[in-house]
Amino acid sequence: MASESIALTVHRSPLQVVYEWMATVDHKKIGLMYIVYALLFLVIMGIEAILMRIQLAHSNSTFLSPQVFNRLFTMHGTTGVFFVAMPILFGFANYLVPLMIGARDMAFPRLNAFSFWMTAFGGLLLYASFFAGKGFSQGGIAPDVGWFAYAPLTAPAFSPGHSTDYWTLSLLIAGVGSIGGAVNFIATIISMRCRGMTLSRMPLMAWMSLVMSSLVLVTISPLTAAQLMLMVDRYMGGHFFDTTAGGSVVIWIHFFWIFGHPEVYVLIIPCFGFISEIVPVFSRKAMFGYPAMVAASVGIGFVSLGVWAHHMFTVGMPSYGNAFFVLTTMVVAVPTGIKIFNWLATMWGGKIVFATPMIFCIGFLFQFLIAGLTGIMLATAPFDWQLANSYFVVAHFHYVIVGGILFSIFAAFYYWYPKITGRMLSEMLGKWHFWIFLIGFHLTFDFMHVPGLLGMPRRIYTYEAGRGWETWNMISSIGVIFQAAGILIFVYNMIQSYFRGTIAGNDPWDAWTLEWSTTSPPPEYDFATLPVVRSRRPLWDLKHPDDPDWKYE
């Protein structure tokens, strides 16, 4: 086998390697390009966050000007949602879904490449706004209207030049990529599963990708429509959002949040997939309540389409509107609770292995629960009237995004890195990464709730002394140092392990889904022989032919 590998290995020039990656239509390489691209933007948005936290660490700070601060929080939010979280999740799904369902590639490999490049160029166009001052006419500044770009702030009178247009056009382009990716995932999952893999045997990661893709299809469209309307307003004399000419700013808010709130579920649902794959393997038990998990995920996806106006309690909706969106938002807690209980029940009675992927999952469970609880608090309209646009809200959604999504992404990295590279990540560095990042996360975001409760509004570039906010902000800013240290350890671990990590073998975790049945890293064709599946844990059946799962499912 070794001699065969050597015989098949050919050395290529750097130019050939670059061409190979740029021209690839292989789902694994495209997945990796998504991930690497997202990690680069993660570093950029992290630097933006650090700059903002330095500014807010103490009162009356002049480290950043108000204008720069506005640009930073706009770029931080936009980058985080559209050019970090979405691409990284699309990347993992690209890499894993075909392997998990026993396919050789995605349904539309060329569309897959196109989707990636659209996303990539969208991000580059957004950041071109920083440099546009010298090279392009009129522009020269980054967008500064917030990641939700509320009207009338985006009107030409308040946003001259092209900074807002960079935001609009880059998201339009990235949105085309997202829709292409979603179409591809749905087609792949529906039509390319291997023999025997019924929907009721499909890995939960594939199920979550299906739900996520369906949500992308539904939710990107209103955002695209709103952006086109905004372009019409700005350049063709339209009045969609112009209140002085019969337009309505509330329409923009509705359009944005019809996209924006399901978008949170677009991001968290694939993370549910990560957790649902990792927790059973490290609990050494089959997933508890698989059908309930699928039903709950589909339910969350469905209900999430009807909750958007809980972002608008302070806009001034009728009481029936408020009551409706309070109730629908509360309803999300039911399927979410089912999922959390099922993960706990999977762990309960199991022989838990506290490896790095698992401890990140446990961190996720704890933090996502708290994020959900503060979400329920904010879903209560009178409570929201008190705390809307305060740092309590910022703390809540960072608990979701960082405590939930980022922790599960870290878990996914530690779990699938051996499959992707053929080498293990260092467990010791992984645990250092976990604990330091955990401390940093809680220092920053636990204490961020308090200034929110004390009335500190979000998006202010500085604040006066004596309001009782200084200590909490200083603690939050100190936490960022720990988070940055954790990220550095993670990056070092990935680079160091790529060259010197322990050889992983095909199945280092003794796992049960199909990606672990092929080599690490997998060959271009994924499987030498397409697998045949008889249960939800096909590798268990192969490893334990005396006691296969299919007898009991």
Added chain:
Amino acid sequence: MSSTRDCDPTAPAGRRFTLPSPTLWPGVLALGFALAAAGLLSSKLLSLGGLALGVIGCIGWFFQVLPKEKHRAVEGPAEPAVIAVSRRRVSRIEVEGVHRARLPLEIYPISAGIKGGLAGAVAMAAAAMLYGAVAHRSVWYPINLLGAVVYAQTQVSTRQISAFHIELLLVATVLHITTSILVGLLYGAILPMLPRRPILVGGLFAPLAWTGLLYSVLDIIDPLLNQKISWPWFLASQVAFGLVAGLVVVRQARVPTWQYPLALRAGVETPGVMRETGRENSPS
């Protein structure tokens, strides 16, 4: 950097796999779109160049798939990867007649949770009304406070809170019974998983934790209600609920957990659900 060599069709060794050809055209098309958009903000020439690139990308892409999709052959190994397990020993929780058990082995029936919730509701109401009678000489005081959580029209005096209001009684009754039943159901579900001192956890620890949580945030959520609440009595009524509900639940007979999936119990025949027949199932 290594990669799998493109296959020579005449090569005898290994298997050949047909995969889509690599192509730059989707990337060229995407670049064309991006430049066309960037040109809108800078120069028409850039937009025109982007559109031209887009057209070239489209044409190139069409020729990738029309009239016949372009493929390349990749050589793979003669044998697939070996699947092995390092851990042959498997621990199982076995129960009589069942090879693999679903946990927990026994649960309380749903009726136990409902009974517990209703009994706890009575105990909690009694404690709260006792507080009203002692502290405000009116059993309606705590009832009106509870009703006012969701149905409060105006700010009222203590005297008015102590009076009888039929609408607040109805609202409070519905709220109290509904919440009590839901918490009773939660007790029924959770107590079997707490084999050690379930009454201590359900009757004391949980009410204490809930009261502590509410005490810490109620001033923010509803400062007016916070002013009217006597926290020692609040805690006492919560403990009354927890103790009674817990005692009623644990006195109910446990039932064994169903060890087969719902579809199997219902006798549903679907491709994803199989019965244990002793012979190997064929994939559907």
